[in-house]
Amino acid sequence: MILERKQRFNVPEIRTRMEQVSAELGTDTFRGAQIVEYAELEQVYSGAMREISTKLENLDDEFQLKNEHNPIHHIECRLKSIGSTIGKLKKRGLPIEIDSIRENLYDIAGIRVICNYVTDVYNVADTLSQQSDIEVIRVKDYIRNPKPNGYRSLHVIYQVPVFLSDGPHPTPVEVQFRTIAMDYWASLEHRLRYKNSIEDNAREQHFETLKECASQLANIENRMQQIHQEIG
Numbered sequence: 001m002i003l004e005r006k007q008r009f010n011v012p013e014i015r016t017r018m019e020q021v022s023a024e025l026g027t028d029t030f031r032g033a034q035i036v037e038y039a040e041l042e043q044v045y046s047g048a049m050r051e052i053s054t055k056l057e058n059l060d061d062e063f064q065l066k067n068e069h070n071p072i073h074h075i076e077c078r079l080k081s082i083g084s085t086i087g088k089l090k091k092r093g094l095p096i097e098i099d100s101i102r103e104n105l106y107d108i109a110g111i112r113v114i115c116n117y118v119t120d121v122y123n124v125a126d127t128l129s130q131q132s133d134i135e136v137i138r139v140k141d142y143i144r145n146p147k148p149n150g151y152r153s154l155h156v157i158y159q160v161p162v163f164l165s166d167g168p169h170p171t172p173v174e175v176q177f178r179t180i181a182m183d184y185w186a187s188l189e190h191r192l193r194y195k196n197s198i199e200d201n202a203r204e205q206h207f208e209t210l211k212e213c214a215s216q217l218a219n220i221e222n223r224m225q226q227i228h229q230e231i232g
């Protein structure tokens, strides 16, 4: 059997992506040595994402063993694309520099933890937050305080050390904890938000309906959680 070794972080490939982004956004991106620095940045953020996902998997296994229940339904990871990263810097009027990414953007590494019930969301998030080698940088609790459009999720920015040959690199990771119902709702709302082919009035009507759906879903998952707790 022949195993093909593919480089995960590849400077020529990143350079090509930079050129595409530059053409699409009509903006300057990184060049020369900065491309190598960007590749290093992607590598560190990807390491941070792996650290946090492993911690989450370990917690899920432990809960499963002790309580015969997996709090985590599944985990999704993504590294922000070069296009979105440059686009966000540009939109916020921030300099297009590597340090500006490090200092201002906390969602280069993103993890979505989809849980079965709201109690699972808080159990997993609280347990992770208490681990001694990571730091909680920011919490936005859109479950206790939903956004006006109905969006619910718990967002936590963690800082985790990634150990490289020159020592630890503290790196932020944005973790969105939500239930299956919250995820299902957010996917549809996201699709509607970026759908330009719909007439304005119809869109507004759909947003109104979604707002009602959000509170109905909250009610339904609460009732289902009660059954889950009662049957143990």
Ligand code: GTP
Pocket: 107, 140, 147, 149, 151, 155, 176, 185, 186, 187, 189, 190
């Ligand atoms: P941005 O990352 O620029 O949005 O700023 P922020 O980090 O302060 O925002 P926040 O923590 O509120 O939300 C970050 C992410 O949560 C977004 O990138 C989305 O993935 C998700 N999110 C937030 N609000 C909504 C919403 O109303 N609908 C949906 N579908 N997703 C949302």
Ligand code: MG
Pocket: 107
């Ligand atoms: Mg974001």
